Amino acid sequence: MKQLDDIQLLEVIEKYLAGEMSASEAAQFESIRKETPEIDQMVVEHDMFLHEMDQYASRKNFSKRSAQIFNNLYNAGEWAPIDEQSTKFKVIQLWSKYKKVTAIAATVGGFIALFTSTLMMYFSPSLNGSQVLQLSKAIEVIKKNQQVQGHILNEVKTKLPENAKLLSGGSGFLIDTKGFIITNAHVLKGNGAIVINNVGQELKATIIYADKNVDLALLKIIDSDFEQPKSIPYTIRKKTTELGEEIYTLGYPRNDNDIVYGKGYLSAQSGFEGDSNAYQIQISANPGYSGAPIFNNNAEIIGIINTRQKQAEGVAFAIKSSKIFDLIESAQKEQSGEKSVHISKNMSVNKSGDRKKQIGDMKNFIYNIRSYN
Amino acid sequence: MILKFSKKIISNQIGLLLPYLSINILKAEYNEIALLKGLANNDSKAVETLYKNHFSTIQHFIENNNGSFDDARDVFQEAMITLYEKVQNESFTLTCQIKTYLFSICKHLWLKRLQQIGKYSSPLSAQEESISVEADMEAFEKKDAAFAIMDRALNSLGEPCKSLLEGYYLNKKGMQELAAEFGYTNSDNAKNQKYKCLMRLKKLFFSQYNIGD
Numbered sequence: 068m069k070q071l072d073d074i075q076l077l078e079v080i081e082k083y084l085a086g087e088m089s090a091s092e093a094a095q096f097e098s099i100r101k102e103t104p105e106i107d108q109m110v111v112e113h114d115m116f117l118h119e120m121d122q123y124a125s126r127k128n129f130s131k132r133s134a135q136i137f138n139n140l141y142n143a144g145e146w147a148p149i150d151e152q153s154t155k156f157k158v159i160q161l162w163s164k165y166k167k168v169t170a171i172a173a174t175v176g177g178f179i180a181l182f183t184s185t186l187m188m189y190f191s192p193s194l195n196g197s198q199v200l201q202l203s204k205a206i207e208v209i210k211k212n213q214q215v216q217g218h219i220l221n222e223v224k225t226k227l228p229e230n231a232k233l234l235s236g237g238s239g240f241l242i243d244t245k246g247f248i249i250t251n252a253h254v255l256k257g258n259g260a261i262v263i264n265n266v267g268q269e270l271k272a273t274i275i276y277a278d279k280n281v282d283l284a285l286l287k288i289i290d291s292d293f294e295q296p297k298s299i300p301y302t303i304r305k306k307t308t309e310l311g312e313e314i315y316t317l318g319y320p321r322n323d324n325d326i327v328y329g330k331g332y333l334s335a336q337s338g339f340e341g342d343s344n345a346y347q348i349q350i351s352a353n354p355g356y357s358g359a360p361i362f363n364n365n366a367e368i369i370g371i372i373n374t375r376q377k378q379a380e381g382v383a384f385a386i387k388s389s390k391i392f393d394l395i396e397s398a399q400k401e402q403s404g405e406k407s408v409h410i411s412k413n414m415s416v417n418k419s420g421d422r423k424k425q426i427g428d429m430k431n432f433i434y435n436i437r438s439y440n
Numbered sequence: 441m442i443l444k445f446s447k448k449i450i451s452n453q454i455g456l457l458l459p460y461l462s463i464n465i466l467k468a469e470y471n472e473i474a475l476l477k478g479l480a481n482n483d484s485k486a487v488e489t490l491y492k493n494h495f496s497t498i499q500h501f502i503e504n505n506n507g508s509f510d511d512a513r514d515v516f517q518e519a520m521i522t523l524y525e526k527v528q529n530e531s532f533t534l535t536c537q538i539k540t541y542l543f544s545i546c547k548h549l550w551l552k553r554l555q556q557i558g559k560y561s562s563p564l565s566a567q568e569e570s571i572s573v574e575a576d577m578e579a580f581e582k583k584d585a586a587f588a589i590m591d592r593a594l595n596s597l598g599e600p601c602k603s604l605l606e607g608y609y610l611n612k613k614g615m616q617e618l619a620a621e622f623g624y625t626n627s628d629n630a631k632n633q634k635y636k637c638l639m640r641l642k643k644l645f646f647s648q649y650n651i652g653d
Contacts, residue, residue, distance in 0.1 A: 074632060074636065074639070077635050078635060119586055119649070120590065120609050121609075124609050127587075127591075127610055128610060129521060130517065132487065133520050133521075133524075134517065137491055140492065145491075146496060234504070
């Protein structure tokens with residue numbers, strides 16, 4: 068039988084190549100090899116094959132082992148995706164560490180221009196990742212010549228520390244004349260932050276408190292260039308808002324620093340999958356709107372935009388404004404040694420003003436937020 | 441840093457190694473050499489150390505350049521394989537620190553992937569220094585092609601051939617053990633089956649391999 072012969076031959080060749088033949092056997096085989104070109108070719112071919120098989124086995128075994136080692140380390144908590152790292156505890160810990168070290172050295176070395184890269188769609192693992200997406204921006208830093216980029220941004224003299232890597236961005240708004248700002252926790256992927264006001268002025272800020280569960284965070288402007296306003300032209304609503312109420316928002320979804328106005332209505336009293344901490348709103352929300360305030364017609368903040376439903380364009384979710392008060396309370400407890408964190412008493416709305424007038428007043432209190440490491 | 445060592449020497453006892461090594465050390469740190477030696481000898485501790493020391497840099501790099509954690513894991517894994525196969529070589533040279541080498545490979549791989557999916561739009565932002573790894577990547581890609589062919593061939597064999605051959609060639613099990621595992625009455629029957637499978641595998645492999653070259 069031909070096949071049987073082939074099998075026997077293969078066995079002999081393999082034995083020969085593996086060096087398992089005795090000296091006399093090997094010598095005998097080599098003389099057959101010399102006389103029979105077909106067998107010689109088979110030996111060469113099989114040698115080549117075994118070599119490839121060896122390489123294959125070596126890589127396959129190594130991949131398997133190293134993947135296992137990786138998984139063991141991962142499960143032991145050696146690393147986590149950056150998005151998962153910024154738990155409340157960690158943010159606070161980082162902040163207190165960072166607070167001691169420096170009040171952010173202002174560095175003006177080189178001209179660093181910022182530009183927002185592709186609006187990376189970011190799915191938070193703690194939310195239902197496949198169906199909602201958070202609206203923060205992914206930002207990249209590159210060093211570019213001022214003349215090339217200068218016309219895009221007027222923030223060439225950046226207040227970012229040298230070598231800082233911008234990680235994320237979004238919007239935020241002032242809740243106190245002393246410079247306290249509310250934004251989403253997921254906007255702050257780094258442990259440092261700068262805020263940029265409506266006219267493009269950069270101000271240094273620190274992260275005071277972040278609650279990843281509610282997705283709210285508190286920042287404070289710590290920049291001497293910050294001009295404290297006398298009062299704030301809007302208020303924060305404590306009660307819930309009625310269905311169908313007309314709403315509008317102001318935020319920084321664009322790559323430049325232009326504030327953008329959007330209008331819509333309150334479409335449900337609960338958020339994604341019945342989340343009672345949130346509203347569902349009908350508004351066109353783009354990445355970058357995360358942390359933007361939502362106002363009603365009385366210039367009361369009723370919520371903070373944080374996510375949008377992936378499938379349905381125009382459907383977004385907002386954290387109820389009452390959560391701001393809860394956040395401040397938690398922050399005050401946490402910061403017992405600190406000068407108290409608070410919401411301004413000087414909040415008042417110019418009732419006589421129309422929408423345009425209201426927005427004109429408000430926009431100076433809404434900030435473009437960037438977070439870095 | 442330049443270091444060289446031949447494989448024969450690596451496979452010696454580690455304790456004996458240092459005085460006898462034909463290493464041409466200019467600025468090499470002993471740690472790095474030991475680590476590479478461990479990697480070449482399939483020491484899990486070395487692999488673990490490499491992950492611990494270098495993965496987070498790559499994680500940050502990838503995540504700051506349009507990638508996810510999983511992307512970082514995959515790219516780093518490939519870089520580890522590249523380094524592993526490099527140190528398997530009879531005489532290999534590493535002209536930089538392990539850190540720089542791994543980063544350079546990862547950067548190369550990630551750039552390529554971004555270009556493939558059409559997401560590459562600007563210079564990658566990175567603070568780590570990197571070296572040119574073109575030559576190494578070329579060798580790696582060649583091996584990659586052969587690996588893919590073998591993988592496809594093995595997977596299209598069907599059972600029991602696939603498991604039998606994997607047991608013999610990958611897991612280095614003896615015929616007797618395999619006979620027992622697969623339920624052959626004796627090891628000769630198992631061996632016979634193995635050779636039948638092997639012939640099929642070779643046919644599949646070479647039909648692709650020759651085209652590939």
